[in-house]
Amino acid sequence: MNLLVTIRIALRALAKNKMRAALTVLGIVIGIAAVTTMVSIGQSAGQLFQGLVQSLGTNVMWVTQGSRSVDGVRTQGVPTLTAEDAQAISEECPAVLATSPLVWTGGQVIVGNVNWNPNEMLGVGSQYLTVRNWELSRGDFFSEQEIRSAAKSCVIGHTLVAKLFQTANPIGEEIRVKNIPFRVVGVLAAKGSNMVGQDQDNVLLMPHTTVRRRLQGSSFNTVGAVMVSARRPDLMDQAAFEIGQLLYERHRIPPGDPADFEIHSSQEASDFLNTLTGSMTLLLAAIAAISLLVGGIGIMNIMLVSVTERTREIGIRMAVGARGRDILRQFLVESVILSLLGGIVGVALGIGASVGVTKLINAILSGEDWPVVISLTAAGVALLFAAAVGVFFGYYPARRASRLDPIEALRYE
Template structure:
């Protein structure tokens, strides 16, 4: 152990004699380690953001949309095929389903007093919508089955709508106008923040789906635009998807030789696909960034070869006083590893700072964005080990060359 400490001290002294040259030598290692650490950290941040956004969509959500189907060789599309009764049947007859809600989309301006505002989303939903979306009420109540069956003109608003229309006043019981139709505010949702594309999820107005269909769309049909479904657990997602498909096949009287008139989207599968894409891109960018580590390793080897040439006489003197070839080899190998490791430490520090800075810059530039700050210490440790490996790999040849010098020839070297 004493010999190792002595070797390290001598190596540090040798590197300190040419600080500028040593610094320029490890520049490639510093850039490579910093780039790898930054790319992995930012990639993990993007992956975590994707997972957060799908969690914000709801708990184990399945989305059912009307689809087109082929009858006697003719593709038929366009007419809505889903009904509120479908949603009710799914919730009651599918054991793997926790809750289901019909969805009817609408749009328009919301007016309160002399203030008007256009929500990002104006949706007619069922009583279980908050359960599906894993959303809580901040104050007030949600509408009931009685209000849905009678198409009551009541609504629940998001946090952004609260701030824009009511500011500091109490919204409960107040009347707002949607397409010149008066609606009574009965509740306010908890804040959810922005989604993955920066859209404000709190800029939303919810109402009974019957109200949206009859009052706003002027329709007496029982059709809905979509059905949102929550499975009882992540493990039951596939089973829930199968059960929903079977119920709809039966209710819509779709024969085995016919295409279904609905489409089911599994948000977990979409999240997994996006996560795979994000991970692949991160790996690709990290691999590209790691190329600079090879460039840095070549620089380390070059400087060590120069060092061997400059210190040939020193090597000869050490051999003359009893140093063995393996001692000389160890000395130069330790110098190469130290050089690369010091570069790795600087690179990891720069990489962590860069990943935090990039995440903060994205959040400041993109309005409503909330990228999580993720620092991949695992990537930093692996990068440090890789830097040491670069020192060993590219330092071996110069160290081996130094250990094989002839002592007499080395002493004669000028």
């Protein structure tokens, strides 16, 4: 009996009990759908997180002040980074593309009788846009000359344009920060919200010298951090090494003493997020796969019942020449067909659920843009696993059917 005939007989046998067959594969359907959905959502989250890391800039690293231990408690050390450190890193580290000092501040921005609180008010350097891989939609960025002279110039994001100027062109207009007038010289290209819903366009950039001298009233040249962009992703480790060597020398740190700075990279954040999303995806898929085992047990149970119900049929087939391996193959094919049907329906439901859940997340979390990711790899693996479940859990009933004694089977009532 060839395979095509066996499949036809198996389909005819399953068609006699459609409701029972449907209920039998329900566990497989739920398991496959859950696995496909969970893996797809996990990959969607992974892409979103990677997009967030990329939005921070191109091959970005942060040099921050080092921490120190006081009575066993880790605290921030005394600020030691300077704007000159940032310039030296840019000029003396071959693997570095650009750098920018960072100085944080806060407060209201006022235009006429309208005021607004930006999410970020930063003092930065002239290479900040290169580091952040950010462009201007209009106007210009402040120059090195404006930074040296602590010019009262600023660049604003699209949200500030909408809140403070509505439809008017802001270039050349004056805004006030802590009662100090600033001239708008440029507008940043729109970036939208990040993965936690924070508006990246609600930002005000100023020369770091202006923030430090005019807004903070400080005569020191220290900065909060230095943002660095490596020339290529594969040069990030080399850039970190060069920065470390340079700062050890510039800060005159004796050999063996702890550094007064720390270097962090976007690759570290990317690796951490990859590990986190990968672990969560595997965990959720493993939990969902339990229902596949439940479905497989259901298939074994129904196939054992089917063997009992069709004992006389098996006896007749053996009496007219069917061999044990033909009976074994017939019941195995029935089991695999049940599993594959459940797998196909489960994959379809899983794809639909992935799209639905992603759209629901975007609808609930306004401003979010979770990408729709359909994991075809997960779907293919799930189908193969479904077939394996059919073979594994169908083998014992099929083997039991193939070993029935024809005479005893014919006598079975």
